Amino acid sequence: MDREEFVLVRDMVRSLATRHGVTSADEVKPSTRAAAQQALDELDLAELRRTSPPAATAQECALLAEEHGRRPLTTSLLGTVLLAPELLRLLGASTSPAIPTIAFTRELRFPGRTPTDLVAWDSEGADSALCVTTDGTVSRVELGPSAPSTDLVRTVRAVPSDAPVEVVGQLAADDQLRWQAYALVVVTAELVGAAGSFVEQAVQYARDRRQYGQAIGSFQAVQHLLADATVLVEACTSVTRYAAWCLDNEPPERALAAARVAKAEVNSSALEAVYAGMQVFGGIAQTWEHIAHLYLRKVRLGSTLLATTAELLPALAVPEVTR
Amino acid sequence: MDFELTEDQETIRKSVAGLLRDFDDQYWMEKDQAHEFPTEFYETVAGGGWLGITIPEEYGGHGLGITEASLLLEEVARSGGGMNAASAIHLSIFGMHPVVVHGSEELKRRTLPRIATGDLHVCFGVTEPGAGLDTASITTYARRDGDHYVVNGRKVWISKAMESEKILLLTRTSKADEVTKRTDGMTLFLTDIDRDRIDIRPIPKMGRNAVTSNELFIDDLRIPVEDRVGEEGQGFRYLLDGLNPERMLIAAEALGIGRASLDKAVQYGKERIVFGRPIGMNQAIQFPLADSLARLDAAELVLRKATWLYDNGRPCGREANTAKYLCADAGFTAADRAVQTHGGMGYSEEYAVARYFREARLMRIAPISQEMILNYLGSHTLGLPRSY
Numbered sequence: 001m002d003r004e005e006f007v008l009v010r011d012m013v014r015s016l017a018t019r020h021g022v023t024s025a026d027e028v029k030p031s032t033r034a035a036a037q038q039a040l041d042e043l044d045l046a047e048l049r050r051t052s053p054p055a056a057t058a059q060e061c062a063l064l065a066e067e068h069g070r071r072p073l074t075t076s077l078l079g080t081v082l083l084a085p086e087l088l089r090l091l092g093a094s095t096s097p098a099i100p101t102i103a104f105t106r107e108l109r110f111p112g113r114t115p116t117d118l119v120a121w122d123s124e125g126a127d128s129a130l131c132v133t134t135d136g137t138v139s140r141v142e143l144g145p146s147a148p149s150t151d152l153v154r155t156v157r158a159v160p161s162d163a164p165v166e167v168v169g170q171l172a173a174d175d176q177l178r179w180q181a182y183a184l185v186v187v188t189a190e191l192v193g194a195a196g197s198f199v200e201q202a203v204q205y206a207r208d209r210r211q212y213g214q215a216i217g218s219f220q221a222v223q224h225l226l227a228d229a230t231v232l233v234e235a236c237t238s239v240t241r242y243a244a245w246c247l248d249n250e251p252p253e254r255a256l257a258a259a260r261v262a263k264a265e266v267n268s269s270a271l272e273a274v275y276a277g278m279q280v281f282g283g284i285a286q287t288w289e290h291i292a293h294l295y296l297r298k299v300r301l302g303s304t305l306l307a308t309t310a311e312l313l314p315a316l317a318v319p320e321v322t323r
Numbered sequence: 324m325d326f327e328l329t330e331d332q333e334t335i336r337k338s339v340a341g342l343l344r345d346f347d348d349q350y351w352m353e354k355d356q357a358h359e360f361p362t363e364f365y366e367t368v369a370g371g372g373w374l375g376i377t378i379p380e381e382y383g384g385h386g387l388g389i390t391e392a393s394l395l396l397e398e399v400a401r402s403g404g405g406m407n408a409a410s411a412i413h414l415s416i417f418g419m420h421p422v423v424v425h426g427s428e429e430l431k432r433r434t435l436p437r438i439a440t441g442d443l444h445v446c447f448g449v450t451e452p453g454a455g456l457d458t459a460s461i462t463t464y465a466r467r468d469g470d471h472y473v474v475n476g477r478k479v480w481i482s483k484a485m486e487s488e489k490i491l492l493l494t495r496t497s498k499a500d501e502v503t504k505r506t507d508g509m510t511l512f513l514t515d516i517d518r519d520r521i522d523i524r525p526i527p528k529m530g531r532n533a534v535t536s537n538e539l540f541i542d543d544l545r546i547p548v549e550d551r552v553g554e555e556g557q558g559f560r561y562l563l564d565g566l567n568p569e570r571m572l573i574a575a576e577a578l579g580i581g582r583a584s585l586d587k588a589v590q591y592g593k594e595r596i597v598f599g600r601p602i603g604m605n606q607a608i609q610f611p612l613a614d615s616l617a618r619l620d621a622a623e624l625v626l627r628k629a630t631w632l633y634d635n636g637r638p639c640g641r642e643a644n645t646a647k648y649l650c651a652d653a654g655f656t657a658a659d660r661a662v663q664t665h666g667g668m669g670y671s672e673e674y675a676v677a678r679y680f681r682e683a684r685l686m687r688i689a690p691i692s693q694e695m696i697l698n699y700l701g702s703h704t705l706g707l708p709r710s711y
């Protein structure tokens with residue numbers, strides 16, 4: 001996309017977030033979920049990469065994921081707009097009216113050899129889910145009842161174990177690496193947006209909240225906590241944007257390595273940044289109404305999503321060609 | 324040097340653990356989810372005679388020290404009850420200290436024996452919307468009116484107010500600008516929560532939901548002079564007396580929750596098989612847990628030293644603050660790693676580790692934040708100029 005066009009799209013996501021971003025856990029209700037999802041559907045973004053060559057770069061998609069993470073949103077931008085359509089694009093599947101999301105294992109990992117023990121992740125507004133097994137087979141599975149999740153804004157649904165599995169296609173080996181790299185970058189980018197925005201809100205609070213006759217932001221302890229958190233967010237942002245750039249410009253092995261580095265960094269740094277922000281908010285961040293725990297939940301769970309740092313480091317330790 | 328607990332102390336530890344064995348994860352999960360006070364647990368602890376552990380014998384307690392009290396609260400948190408369990412009894416254990424030391428004989432006779440039996444529930448009202456860590460900026464005002472005081476103001480975060488009959492209430496009897504030292508002019512009461520005069524509203528929280536924390540709107544509350552603790556204007560000083568032991572007890576609770584978290588993580592690391600071997604066989608899983616063990620053990624040692632100093636009448640500010648600092652950190656880190664060890668599915672609310680994680684954060688902020696501990700160590704212990 002040219003710059004102006006991208007800014008337009010990003011601003012649409014931003015205004016969706018302004019209108020439908022959740023400001024307190026109690027606002028998350030079926031009716032508000034449906035309204036937000038409808039607003040997302042109206043943006044018609046699932047086609048962003050369906051043209052050939054794709055209108056939007058992977059980098060632009062990662063930026064949209066980042067934007068989406070900045071506020072707690074119930075919409076499935078990641079699942080139904082970015083991840084599932086990318087999989088269909090890689091398969092060269094023709095467009096259909098179905099709105100699939102993505103299936104992961106119940107432990108929120110990429111599925112193994114068979115499409116079993118799955119959940120449909122980020123399934124708001126979805127009617128099915130796509131599952132990629134280790135041999136590259138892509139199948140469509142049905143959705144069951146909603147599954148409890150710690151991330152209160154994200155919808156996750158069970159996939160019934162006895163439901164039919166329809167094979168949709170087969171990913172070439174390279175495309176499977178591309179897919180994994182893309183998925184890692186997109187979920188990572190959303191966490192970066194969340195951590196960055198939460199730290200900014202903590203900075204604002206440090207300006208406003210007064211104790212001992214002065215703004216708490218005037219205490220070095222608070223200043224440095226926030227400065228460190230800002231450095232962490234910067235590191236997360238850079239490493240993730242580089243990984244996104246690799247998706248557009250590097251061979252798939254390189255892109256996957258960069259995506260793994262990004263996820264490994266963000267898993268720990270974004271979480272540390274959120275912890276720092278919560279410390280600045282003091283007691284108020286413990287309340288149910290306060291937005292802090294929505295960010296905490298997203299980032300805490302996000303840091304174990306698809307791959308923990310502990311799982312990534314061994315993969316990164318082996319020489320790139322044999323990974 | 325002696326690192327051994329005495330036989331009696333060891334007995335406390337074992338008896339409490341034994342007494343609480345039946346209050347399992349299921350019990351605490353249900354109480355937490357239903358936002359329901361753990362009455363059965365409270366009654367069991369009271370029935371075992373534990374609530375009066377530090378209350379002097381002449382008022383129906385055991386007159387034991389902070390070492391014993393900290394072992395009790397550590398074991399309570401470690402039993403799996405975490406902060407839900409600890410907060411349900413915390414105030415009874417040592418919160419009456421200002422009354423014990425400064426209260427009138429009549430006030431003590433009237434209240435302490437009932438605390439020891441568990442019959443009297445109390446809460447502690449200090450924090451206000453504008454006065455968090457900065458206690459001296461409270462504005463809740465008590466005006467003398469004959470043999471009464473008339474109190475107006477607003478408190479926030481008051482844990483267990485909903486379930487309590489009385490409140491230990493910090494007020495101002497002189498406004499901050501009428502006194503030379505900001506910490507002067509505050510007066511402490513132990514008085515009935517008159518529901519007609521105090522509107523209590525629970526604050527929905529992200530964790531520790533079996534015990535409420537509340538906003539209090541106090542409107543012309545009449546407090547008889549007999550309910551005043553000690554002298555007018557000295558309230559803040561009375562609280563200071565109890566600060567060090569209070570920090571030790573919070574440290575003990577943080578330690579207990581850290582131990583409980585580590586136990587769960589280790590158990591899961593042994594049981595969960597991925598790629599044909601237990602996940603705990605990976606250094607990436609094993610080392611963070613080993614590191615947490617080291618941190619918890621080190622924090623525990625400082626805590627033991629602090630309680631020993633206090634019980635032996637020695638100065639203990641440095642150790643009390645250090646214990647709170649290290650235990651809060653080690654406890655939180657252990658809970659965080661327990662969640663991490665359980666992975667994507669582990670952080671579902673059904674797992675106890677998620678509950679510990681939501682609770683373990685608290686001790687980094689309340690009742691005193693990690694930063695204020697460093698302020699104390701920096702200025703009082705190291706002698707650096709006060710920075711705020």
Ligand SMILES: Cc1cc2nc3c(=O)[nH]c(=O)nc-3n(C[C@H](O)[C@H](O)[C@H](O)COP(=O)(O)OP(=O)(O)OC[C@H]3O[C@@H](n4cnc5c(N)ncnc54)[C@H](O)[C@@H]3O)c2cc1C
Nearest residue numbers: 219279282283449450455456480481482689690692694711
């Ligand atoms: C679950 C829960 C239960 C509670 N129960 C009770 C209760 O029963 N009774 C009661 O009275 N209170 C209770 N509290 C209140 C608790 O004591 C306060 O939350 C605590 O004192 C912190 O105050 P604050 O939240 O206003 O944070 P603030 O004072 O606003 O602090 C915000 C941030 O600024 C930092 N900061 C402030 N001053 C300085 C400084 N000088 N130097 C460096 N950093 C600084 C802090 O460390 C913190 O990170 C409870 C709180 C919670 C969360």
